[in-house]
Amino acid sequence: MAHLESPAPAATVPELVETAAERFGERPFLRLGGVTRDYAATRTAAAGMAGALAARGCRPGDRVAALMSNRIELVDLILGCAWLGAVAVPLNTALVGGSLRHALDVAQPPFLYGEAPLVARARSVGYRGTAWVVGDADAPRAGAAEPVAAGQVRPGDTAAVLFTSGTTGPSRGVRCPQAQFAWWGLAVSEALRLTADDVLYSCLPLFHTNAVNMLAQAMTVGASCVLDGRFSASRYWSRVAEAEATVVYLLGAMVPMLLARPPGPGDRAHRVRRGLSPATPGPAWGPFRERFGVTLVDGFGSTETNLVIGATPEESRPGLMGTVRPGFAARVVDETLAPVPDGTAGELLVRSDREHAFATGYLGHPPEPAGAWRRTGDRVVREPDGWFRFVDRIKDVIRRRGENISSHEVESAVRSHPAVVEVAAFPVPSELAEDEVMVAVVPRPGRVLDPAELARHCARELPAFAVPRYIEAVPALPLTETGKVRKSALRERGVTVGTWDRAAAAPVASVTSVTSGGRPPGP
Structure with missing residues (x-):
């Protein structure tokens, strides 16, 4: 397969959308909630949503929070904000009470767009900004406004704020620059060996970096993608088959949950051959491939970074994350941040040689220096041959x-x-x-x-x-x-x-x- 050319270091989301529309035109890009969009229509939708936001007073740099499930309005909002130069802040729809108040207090969005019950929930915890409800006449819609030209955005400008999961403490808002999404698209599409013939399937939410970056991967190579609702172990393979997917995206407990289901005729009644599945337990790899016919690909990335370490379908080792990907660097250190020998557990530090491939820091904190080593909070081991093995979260x-x-x-x-x-x-x-x-x-x-x-x-x-x-x-x-x-x-x-x-x-x-x-x- 031909090596994919790297995008220009000045890549932005509007450039990614424009280039994909020019290259792939009427090829299908996205299926979501009964809506099918090709690449050309996606560019029009992004420009139209940007126009709708601008007509309602949204300006470059303004934050627009979103509280909605996976739906076409959320995709339009994310792309439309990036097109305009505004900042999309998709929030976890499970947030309630103090956790929702915390996210809104950190983000301070003057605008919020969401489904009616979720907007009401935001109001109940004190949100007082401008709120739009999906489906209301005054809500911004991609097809109800004059498309506008892409804003004069720079690669280091924040395109979105994505909140961390908050599994070990209060969630933090990560400032994700425009170029970070383009680099995600390139890095993962190369690792997964994606082509224009692939159909990508995810049921992960769009407030998570994995699902958002699947869109960038598709744009990089001209693939189609299908976004679904919540994960269901009992219906997973039937949904995958309906999508005609060739590549899937899995996280966390999904692999053991799928393996725990009783075997059935749907286990192999699909086209999937590859799956991105970070941190999958090593002993699950063989049984998963044997039963479902899917080769899992591991890797290390986070909302704050990119695919720094990863494997490929032809070079994967159960229980190991992979090797350092082009354009990135990694080292393992002790408590004093001194490097440790191969085979010794320590904290993983990562660095990017690609401009703006990492997040610029957290809301409320100073920007991270470009090119600096970033602490990950993960304990890993670097094997003598350069492969990395995850040991634990340091806090765990x-x-x-x-x-x-x-x-x-x-x-x-x-x-x-x-x-x-x-x-x-x-x-x-x-x-x-x-x-x-x-x-x-x-x-x-x-x-x-x-x-x-x-x-x-x-x-x-x-x-x-x-x-x-x-x-x-x-x-x-x-x-x-x-x-x-x-x-x-x-x-x-x-x-x-x-x-x-x-x-x-x-x-x-x-x-x-x-x-x-x-x-x-x-x-």
Whole structure:
């Protein structure tokens, strides 16, 4: 396959949209909610939405928050804001109360566009700016305004603010520049070996970088993309087949959940051959490919960065993230930020040689220096051959009896038990100071989970200090809207009356400083 040419360093979203329209014209670009758009119509829609926003007083640099599910109005808003030079702020539709108030306080958007119940929710927490409701006569629409010429935007200008998941603390608004989306499109399309013949499918929300950047990947090569609603394990492959997808995008607990479903005729009744699936447990790769015919591709990227480390369909290793991608650099360091030898766990630092390929920082914080090393908060190991292996989020490291324990490694051991579908490992306070290891386990349907037997299984897979003391079966793990486990919720809940204690070999009521109670984990 011919190597894709890199876009000019001055790339912006309007340039990406314009170039794609000129190259691919009437080729289908997007299917979403019963609407089908080709590339030429997408350019017209972006220019039209920009005109509609401008007619309602929106100016370059203004922030426009969005509270809506995956729908064509949200795509138009994101592209229209970038076209005008305004800033789209798509918010998690699950935000309520204090979490929604926090996001709005951080973003300070003078405009908000959303579905009626969500706009009402924003009003209820104190939003006082201009609000438009989807479907109302005064709401901006791409087809109801005169298209305008693209604004004089620069590659470093903020195109969107995307909020982090908030799995380890309050969510933060990431300033994503115009060029970052073009570089995402190039980096991932190259890694996945995308072509104009591909159909990309995602059911991830548009307030997440993964779904937004799928649009940029399609524009880079002329592929088609299909955006769906929420993830459903029971309907996933039928939806993929209906979309005629060749490439899928998976996150978090999706792979184990799909594998936990009973085998059926739909497992291979589709065209998918590749899937981008960061942080998929290594033992799941083989069974997933054998059952569904899909090769998973791993990689490291974040809202703040880009696809810095990644694999390809022909060069993938189960459990490893990949190697450093062209235009980026990575190193592993200790607590003093000094490099550590290959094979030693440390924090991952990343850097970009591509101008404006990384976010410029967080709202309320000074801009990050261009070309500077960025801390990721991830513990990784660089193997001698240059492949990187994820160990843990640094905040998820469990400290017990003077030993650092990787929750990721504990989860891998627990997940290898045949009665387990999914697991989350996290620290709870110990009577002896530091932490104890606790796991919340989702049993496989039709299997009975014996905590004592699971503990013995872990003792064969882990060093003694890492074997979980506390085990609790739960119906489901608390997840964010993008499939990440909300470990903060599990830590807050802690040991409950239903928790099995290996030290006592019986359920315990509570542990000092740990919130107890019989409620199931959840948001």
